[in-house]
Amino acid sequence: MYDKEKDLIDAYIRGSVSRRGLIKGLGALGLSTAMGGVLLNAAATRALAADFDWKAHAGKTVKLLLNKHPYTDAMIANIDNFKSLTGMEVTYDVFPEDVYFDKVTAALSSGSSEYDAFMTGAYMTWTYGPAGWCEDLGQWAKDPAKTNPLYAWDDFLPGVIKSCAWNGQPGGALGSDDAKQWCIPLAYEQNNLTYNKRIFDANGLAVPTNIDELLETAAKAKAVMNGGYGIGVRGSRSWATIHPGFLSGYANFDQKDLNIDAEGKLSAAMNTDVSKEYHRKWVQMIQDSGAPDWSTHTWYQVGTDVGAGKSAMMFDADILGYFMNGAGNAEAGNLAFSAFKANAAAAAPTPNIWIWSMAMSSFSADKDATWYFLQWVTGPEHGLFGAQKMDLVNPARASVWADGAFRDKLSKSYPGYVEMHDASAPGASIKFTPQPLFFDLTTEWAATLQKMVAKEVPVDEGLDQLAESVNNQLKEAGLG
Amino acid sequence: METHSPLERLLRGIALTLVCLFFMFPIVWIVLMSFQTNETILRVPPSVVFMPTLENYTALITGRLETAAGTLNIDFMGNLWNSLFLSTTSVAIGLLLGVPAAYAFARLKFRGSEDIAFTLLSFRFAPPLLVLLPLTIYFQQLGLANTYGGLIWVYQLIVLPLILWIVRGYFEDIPADIEYAYRIAGHDFWSTFRRIALPLAGPGIAAAGLLSFIFAWNNFVFALVLASADKQPVTVGALAFVTASGIQYGQVAAGIVLSIAPTFALALYAQRYLVEGLSLGAVKG
Numbered sequence: 001m002y003d004k005e006k007d008l009i010d011a012y013i014r015g016s017v018s019r020r021g022l023i024k025g026l027g028a029l030g031l032s033t034a035m036g037g038v039l040l041n042a043a044a045t046r047a048l049a050a051d052f053d054w055k056a057h058a059g060k061t062v063k064l065l066l067n068k069h070p071y072t073d074a075m076i077a078n079i080d081n082f083k084s085l086t087g088m089e090v091t092y093d094v095f096p097e098d099v100y101f102d103k104v105t106a107a108l109s110s111g112s113s114e115y116d117a118f119m120t121g122a123y124m125t126w127t128y129g130p131a132g133w134c135e136d137l138g139q140w141a142k143d144p145a146k147t148n149p150l151y152a153w154d155d156f157l158p159g160v161i162k163s164c165a166w167n168g169q170p171g172g173a174l175g176s177d178d179a180k181q182w183c184i185p186l187a188y189e190q191n192n193l194t195y196n197k198r199i200f201d202a203n204g205l206a207v208p209t210n211i212d213e214l215l216e217t218a219a220k221a222k223a224v225m226n227g228g229y230g231i232g233v234r235g236s237r238s239w240a241t242i243h244p245g246f247l248s249g250y251a252n253f254d255q256k257d258l259n260i261d262a263e264g265k266l267s268a269a270m271n272t273d274v275s276k277e278y279h280r281k282w283v284q285m286i287q288d289s290g291a292p293d294w295s296t297h298t299w300y301q302v303g304t305d306v307g308a309g310k311s312a313m314m315f316d317a318d319i320l321g322y323f324m325n326g327a328g329n330a331e332a333g334n335l336a337f338s339a340f341k342a343n344a345a346a347a348a349p350t351p352n353i354w355i356w357s358m359a360m361s362s363f364s365a366d367k368d369a370t371w372y373f374l375q376w377v378t379g380p381e382h383g384l385f386g387a388q389k390m391d392l393v394n395p396a397r398a399s400v401w402a403d404g405a406f407r408d409k410l411s412k413s414y415p416g417y418v419e420m421h422d423a424s425a426p427g428a429s430i431k432f433t434p435q436p437l438f439f440d441l442t443t444e445w446a447a448t449l450q451k452m453v454a455k456e457v458p459v460d461e462g463l464d465q466l467a468e469s470v471n472n473q474l475k476e477a478g479l480g
Numbered sequence: 481m482e483t484h485s486p487l488e489r490l491l492r493g494i495a496l497t498l499v500c501l502f503f504m505f506p507i508v509w510i511v512l513m514s515f516q517t518n519e520t521i522l523r524v525p526p527s528v529v530f531m532p533t534l535e536n537y538t539a540l541i542t543g544r545l546e547t548a549a550g551t552l553n554i555d556f557m558g559n560l561w562n563s564l565f566l567s568t569t570s571v572a573i574g575l576l577l578g579v580p581a582a583y584a585f586a587r588l589k590f591r592g593s594e595d596i597a598f599t600l601l602s603f604r605f606a607p608p609l610l611v612l613l614p615l616t617i618y619f620q621q622l623g624l625a626n627t628y629g630g631l632i633w634v635y636q637l638i639v640l641p642l643i644l645w646i647v648r649g650y651f652e653d654i655p656a657d658i659e660y661a662y663r664i665a666g667h668d669f670w671s672t673f674r675r676i677a678l679p680l681a682g683p684g685i686a687a688a689g690l691l692s693f694i695f696a697w698n699n700f701v702f703a704l705v706l707a708s709a710d711k712q713p714v715t716v717g718a719l720a721f722v723t724a725s726g727i728q729y730g731q732v733a734a735g736i737v738l739s740i741a742p743t744f745a746l747a748l749y750a751q752r753y754l755v756e757g758l759s760l761g762a763v764k765g
Contacts, residue, residue, distance in 0.1 A: 096719035
């Protein structure tokens with residue numbers, strides 16, 4: 001029925017017809033773009049099947065534990081292609097993000113064999129991996145007998161894939177030669193500026209390019225916001241307050257959370273002079289132009305306020321700005337994006353990143369079959385489908401970012417997004433030192449920031465106290 | 481005849497209105513939110529004037545939620561059904577086991593009765609998270625993980641001690657002489673329990689049933705840890721509206737209205753028994 005169309009799409013997959021030629025050809029055959037997309041995806045599945053025995057685990061079932069997220073929606077929308085490619089069955093449980101990691105921790109810590117694979121953030125694998133709850137996926141990815149030759153490991157953005165690998169040694173460099181690949185990225189978030197172009201244009205505000213300009217612009221924006229405020233950043237007493245904009249700007253001044261000495265001992269690094277200066281500016285920015293209830297702000301409040309026009313800009317995850325620019329938000333279509341380099345003297349932005357990725361449970365009953373799903377869902381074909389047809393932003397593969405249709409889709413509705421990504425991606429990686437006290441120490445850091453903003457403690461003194469407490473905790477844990 | 485001056489009546493009316501407004505405001509605000517879109521809810525400044533919409537309820541009932549990131553499939557009605565099934569069945573089983581046990585603890589003095597009663601009460605002291613991990617392992621070995629039966633069993637940790645201790649106090653308050661008189665008239669133990677003790681303890685049993693239903697309904701963590709997504713109650717399901725792409729405040733509000741409706745209706749219907757049952761059961765004569 002679709003022989004001509006299939007031939008045309010197969011030619012595109014082989015590379016003998018350009019994307020423009022494909023669209024023109026499909027049009028001539030009377031096919032809509034949507035139908036063409038379905039056929040294109042099916043053809044990509046056939047191409048995958050040609051080079052690898054995808055049916056090796058036909059008849060088996062893999063069960064997933066997933067977080068309610070647009071990345072999950074993309075996965076579920078494409079899952080029938082995996083089933084027809086492999087003859088495998090996939091079942092899944094999707095839990096809301098608020099309770100998702102409680103569910104994961106309970107399942108893994110009890111040694112439950114119910115789930116074969118699960119979504120995770122890279123930070124979490126610093127606990128799961130050394131505890132023996134998840135597998136080193138490098139064992140499968142580097143085995144040609146078990147991995148599709150088109151999987152293209154080198155296609156992953158280097159900073160992102162390395163951020164998912166750790167050797168388990170406190171302070172060990174992410175992605176080192178002896179690192180274990182605890183998870184493989186689906187997509188990731190960089191932290192940059194999302195600003196309200198309508199408000200900026202109407203008031204002649206320029207997009208800030210360093211921390212001093214950020215303070216100045218936020219203050220000017222607050223003055224014209226009529227009940228709103230200048231800049232949204234997170235402020236709750238949680239590790240999540242440190243990891244987005246705050247740490248991205250901090251890392252841009254070459255500052256670190258922890259030092260590691262020649263013997264591998266860790267010590268606090270956040271009370272240097274440069275760090276104190278950065279903290280002073282950050283605290284002042286929140287006091288002068290931040291949300292009045294900043295200390296309660298999480299991902300949700302920061303995003304909701306910029307989407308509702310209550311704040312003029314935010315320094316947070318780029319994909320949060322992406323979602324807030326969509327339908328259902330008062331400022332839909334008004335948000336724009338800019339890569340942000342806090343340090344005027346730095347060569348490029350250095351965003352800290354959050355990575356939604358897939359990991360394999362060590363208690364899975366059939367790990368080889370589970371790997372078949374994992375290599376498919378983190379492979380280039382699904383990445384392209386998710387990016388083009390769904391909201392799999394920001395994909396973790398360079399080939400997907402090079403795809404014209406994806407870039408066009410972004411540029412059309414999200415001004416500056418592609419440019420922002422391209423400018424900051426080379427410097428994007430996890431800027432934290434991997435170690436088992438990660439959540440405790442970053443939560444204390446956030447608590448110290450709260451005290452500074454509330455003027456309960458001066459910045460210098462607060463950082464010295466924090467460093468002392470961090471050092472004590474590291475020593476008690478045998479890490480310092 | 482007691483009379484009130486117009487001024488006194490006016491002041492009394494104002495005071496009552498203020499008290500009602502104070503206590504009812506959160507509920508009224510949530511009901512109003514449930515008829516608004518996210519955009520109108522998040523207006524700066526907020527306003528009570530809006531064009532009402534049923535789209536939040538439609539999304540919940542049809543299971544399709546439109547968000548900035550596209551259409552999300554949600555199973556809120558499934559969650560509501562799970563809550564209803566788990567709570568009702570757990571309370572029914574709790575009453576079936578707890579009421580005779582409460583009677584036994586109140587009327588029959590046997591060795592170790594206080595120890596057993598206190599052990600049952602101690603289930604309420606244990607932090608759920610402390611018992612959940614070992615329970616997960618046992619449930620997997622017994623094949624109870626991810627089953628309604630397993631969840632109903634675990635829910636007895638919530639409902640059974642509550643029913644037992646409330647109803648026990650109530651049975652103790654009923655003079656034993658009434659039962660003795662009935663037995664002297666030639667009736668057996670079972671018929672005395674059924675015809676005398678149970679009807680007299682009715683308000684206490686209703687109060688215990690209602691309270692334990694509310695506790696079971698509000699439980700969050702047991703199903704989250706022990707069951708898969710299709711068996712989650714409304715307390716977990718309601719969190720599906722808090723997504724990475726934003727909080728769907730309208731749907732959260734509509735979800736709250738739908739999820740409090742059964743307990744609200746039950747509480748309104750049974751409030752007379754609840755107050756009477758609790759106060760009589762609590763005061764020793």
